[in-house]
Amino acid sequence: MKFATKLIHGSHSIDAATGALSIPVSQTSTFAQKSVDHFGKYDYSRSGNPTREALEESVAVLEGGSHAYAFGSGMAAISSTLMLFAPGDHLVVCEDVYGGAFRAMTRLFGQWGLNVSFVDATDPAALEAAIIPATKAIYLETPSNPLLKITDLCGAVRIAGKRGLLTIVDSTFMTPYLQKPLELGCDIVLHSGTKFLNGHSDVVCGFAVVNDEKLAQRIHFVQNAFGAILGPQDCWLTLRGLKTLKIRMEESQKSAIRIAEWLSANPRVKRVFYPGLKSHPGYEIHRSQTSGPGAVLSFELEDYPLTKKVLEGVTLSAFAVSLGGVESIISYPAKMSHAAMPSSERAARGISDTLVRFSVGLEDPDDLIADFARLI
Ligand SMILES: Cc1ncc(COP(=O)(O)O)c(C=O)c1O
Known part of the structure; x- marks a missing residue:
């Protein structure tokens, strides 16, 4: 089955009990049991819920x-996954x-004894050199947020x-739709489903x-024991959103490529970070491990006044936290996604005060470009 078909029929395309094409919202906290000796498949919604199960199986x-x-x-x-590890x-x-994730790792999990070393993961030698006897995992984002740095996943898996x-x-x-890290040998894939999913x-x-069955059992244990589950109504909305993932990604990505090229040609834009541009240092690696560059790009403007003008002046894109919606979203990493990072850490990573992140939605790219052209 190809990806587009899997989105519709890969799992739970029809409710087995009624034939409904939309999986019902099982808005219940608990489930009545018939026997003291044998509980049914579901007993309490933190441990399992049919709507959540449909979404989990689909993903x-x-x-x-x-x-x-x-x-x-x-x-x-992310936090539930970090709970797989122990102090030390x-x-x-x-x-x-x-x-x-930086905040949770350093200020929350740091307190209970989990240690982390941050490295430039685009450099395999740096990745390898940071490993110590107590190391239990390599944690990556590729493309990373907000600089769209690319890590060679097969290389990391080898290390x-x-x-x-x-x-x-x-x-x-x-x-x-664009990247399947498990097929490349990675062990755990994480998503903010808030975004494109x-x-x-x-x-x-x-x-x-x-x-992996054993790893699955360990994560399921944390999900139930810690209890940070997704509620049935939100599971249903996500099941609905997921069905159009392919066409949303395709359209937004096509527009992102055009916008990245337009920005690259503008003299007031100092740098564009987008793995779909041949000038991106990770272009070849990204191409080899994905089927597209995606719909998020970042760019650095000439100075802070222009940055402020663009962030506050765009009319079609929302100036907001988040990404991956049908609406284009422009954000300011220094005060939004990376506000939790001390400014010295941001500076060391190249997250400057003139860096803007842009998540391309489903508006016509001509209109999005015209909106930028008024300002830049
Ligand atoms: C790459 C990445 N991972 C994780 C998260 C956290 O997700 P959420 O906001 O759904 O908690 C975000 C949020 O922006 C993100 O961009």
Whole structure:
């Protein structure tokens, strides 16, 4: 089955009980039991819920995994995954990781004894050199947020494999339509489903996906024990949003390529970060491990006054936190996605005060370009 068909029929295309084409919202906290000795498949919605199960199975099929787990946010998926580790364990993490993940790793999990080293994961030698005896996993984002840096996933898997480490990848920017890290040998794929998977800026959700029974059991244990689950209504909305993932990604990506080229030709734009541009240092690696550059790009403007003018002056795109919606969203990493990172850390990573991130929605690209052209 090809990806577009999987989106519609890969799992749970019809409700088995009624034939409904839309999976019902099982808006219940608990399930009545018939026997003291044998409980039914569902007993309590934190442990399992039919709407959540339909969504989890759909995401697992799309990602090429055996199991997916849905959480109440991308951060809940990330934090629940970090709970697989114990005090004293160490992770090697790509340096321009999402600011919220940086915050959880350093200020939350740091407190309970998890140690992390941030490295430029585009450099395999740096990745390897950061591994110490206590290292248990390599944690990556590719493309990374907000600088769209590319990590060679097969290379990282080779390095991790030599030492028996897990490879964890936040694949939010790509979705399984464009990148399937499990097929490349990675162990856990994370998503902020808030973004392209749901795609309509109306749900906050997250996923952890694996292709290994034991790992699945461990994540399921955390999901149930810690309890950061996604509610049935949000599962239903995400199931609905997911069906159009392919056409949304295709259209937004086509526009992103045009906008990246337009920005690159503008003298007031200092740099464009987009793996669809041949000038991107990770262009070849990205091409080899994905089927497209996606619909998020970042760019650096000439100075701060122009940056402010663009952020406050665009009329079609929302100046907002988040990405991956049908509406284009322009954001300011220094004060939004990476506000949780101290300014010295941001500066060290190249996240400057003139950096703008743009998530391309489904508006006509001519209109989006015209909106920028008024300002830049
Ligand atoms: C790459 C990436 N991972 C994780 C997250 C966190 O997801 P959520 O906001 O759904 O908690 C985000 C949010 O922007 C993100 O961009």
